[in-house]
Amino acid sequence: MNAPVPTVLAGKDIPLYSSIPEAIAALRPIEPVYVLLPHKFKAAAERFLTGFPGTPMYAVKANPLPQAMDLVWASGIRHFDTASLGEVRMVKERFPSAVCHFMAPVRLPGHAKAAFEQYGVTDFVVDCEFELDKLLREVPDHKSLRIFVRLAAQLGGALLELSSKFGTNPEEGAKLLKRIVAAGAAPAMTFHVGSQCVSPFSYAQAVEIVRRTIDRAGVTIAALDIGGGFPAPYLNNELPPYLWYFDTIKEALATLDMPDLPLLCEPGRALVAEGMSLITQVVLRKGDRLYINDGPYGSFDELTLPGFDVDYPSSTYRVSQAGKAEPLIGAVHPYRVYGPTCDTLDVLPRPQMLPASIAAGDFIVFDSMGSYTVAVRTTFNGFFPDTWIQIGQ
Numbered sequence: 001m002n003a004p005v006p007t008v009l010a011g012k013d014i015p016l017y018s019s020i021p022e023a024i025a026a027l028r029p030i031e032p033v034y035v036l037l038p039h040k041f042k043a044a045a046e047r048f049l050t051g052f053p054g055t056p057m058y059a060v061k062a063n064p065l066p067q068a069m070d071l072v073w074a075s076g077i078r079h080f081d082t083a084s085l086g087e088v089r090m091v092k093e094r095f096p097s098a099v100c101h102f103m104a105p106v107r108l109p110g111h112a113k114a115a116f117e118q119y120g121v122t123d124f125v126v127d128c129e130f131e132l133d134k135l136l137r138e139v140p141d142h143k144s145l146r147i148f149v150r151l152a153a154q155l156g157g158a159l160l161e162l163s164s165k166f167g168t169n170p171e172e173g174a175k176l177l178k179r180i181v182a183a184g185a186a187p188a189m190t191f192h193v194g195s196q197c198v199s200p201f202s203y204a205q206a207v208e209i210v211r212r213t214i215d216r217a218g219v220t221i222a223a224l225d226i227g228g229g230f231p232a233p234y235l236n237n238e239l240p241p242y243l244w245y246f247d248t249i250k251e252a253l254a255t256l257d258m259p260d261l262p263l264l265c266e267p268g269r270a271l272v273a274e275g276m277s278l279i280t281q282v283v284l285r286k287g288d289r290l291y292i293n294d295g296p297y298g299s300f301d302e303l304t305l306p307g308f309d310v311d312y313p314s315s316t317y318r319v320s321q322a323g324k325a326e327p328l329i330g331a332v333h334p335y336r337v338y339g340p341t342c343d344t345l346d347v348l349p350r351p352q353m354l355p356a357s358i359a360a361g362d363f364i365v366f367d368s369m370g371s372y373t374v375a376v377r378t379t380f381n382g383f384f385p386d387t388w389i390q391i392g393q
């Protein structure tokens with residue numbers, strides 16, 4: 001009953017180009033092309049490895065493709081928020097020395113046991129008694145466990161909230177903490193302020209809820225994981241500087257008065273979004289309607305989520321008679337952009353501002369495409385983008 005492990009496409013096998021225009025000119029791709037930008041993976045990891053006052057884990061769900069995982073690993077990330085047994089298995093088979101943390105509050109029966117026994121996972125999350133009981137039954141060696149109680153933290157500032165499905169309140173959280181201590185495991189706490197969170201203050205507010213929960217329980221926690229939520233640059237979504245997040249988090253932690261408390265975070269989007277661009281081609285123009293070779297059933301699903309009212313930054317190119325990919329310049333115009341399938345819903349939810357001169361055969365390059373894109377693509381209607389290139393020296 002092993003979940004499939006993604007087939008390996010080692011970084012060295014991916015064609016290398018010096019720039020995106022050079023790749024467009026050389027390939028003139030009919031199919032969408034994922035473009036890996038290793039320097040951006042590195043910069044994103046460094047931001048957390050040097051600026052975050054604790055251990056950053058990579059939330060694998062954001063982009064579990066081997067191409068991205070290899071670049072995250074090469075950038076120095078060694079801890080992984082693996083939220084299913086399949087993710088644990090994939091990470092440990094690919095990087096045997098990686099440390100996996102099973103950070104999903106609801107696990108399939110037997111999966112905590114398998115993660116512990118087969119892969120040495122000792123960090124787990126719960127947000128209710130049922131899951132705590134199940135975990136304690138599946139892993140009888142309680143002393144080895146560090147169990148994180150997940151608090152709800154719907155505090156505003158995030159485009160996608162993650163607290164209506166998971167997370168408990170301080171009262172119930174305190175009960176869970178006491179039960180964890182009584183069972184002989186190490187008690188810890190976690191929250192997720194929501195994805196694409198542009199309010200650093202939400203993390204401080206969540207730490208305050210943690211403080212109240214600890215006070216109520218009267219226990220000393222062994223670790224705090226402040227979740228993911230750190231944003232990526234998209235259109236129509238102003239981002240505060242990252243320093244503000246880390247400073248705000250440090251100030252909030254000081255109020256806990258536990259200077260040696262091990263701290264973790266689990267960013268997904270912030271570690272991979274900027275590391276990938278996507279080259280698409282315009283297949284047809286009908287007035288102000290464009291039909292391109294990728295859409296919501298492929299890499300653009302996230303744009304259709306309620307509340308995710310942003311777009312990917314884009315640029316456009318045309319291959320000249322001389323064989324060079326030249327940027328399209330001039331006035332821009334709003335276009336309705338459709339994907340390649342026969343479904344009417346296969347359309348980007350908002351008009352895209354693109355050059356007035358754009359035509360069939362031109363290329364649109366979308367940036368910040370590394371998170372929640374390739375991970376959720378489907379094979380619907382026979383389309384499945386899976387061509388990869390890399391930009392580098």
Ligand SMILES: Cc1ncc(COP(=O)(O)O)c(C=O)c1O
Pocket residue numbers: 059062081103104162192194195196227228229230266267268269270371
């Ligand atoms: C428990 C948990 N941790 C981390 C993440 C990653 O969040 P983000 O990509 O916003 O950093 C998610 C996203 O769904 C999550 O559910």
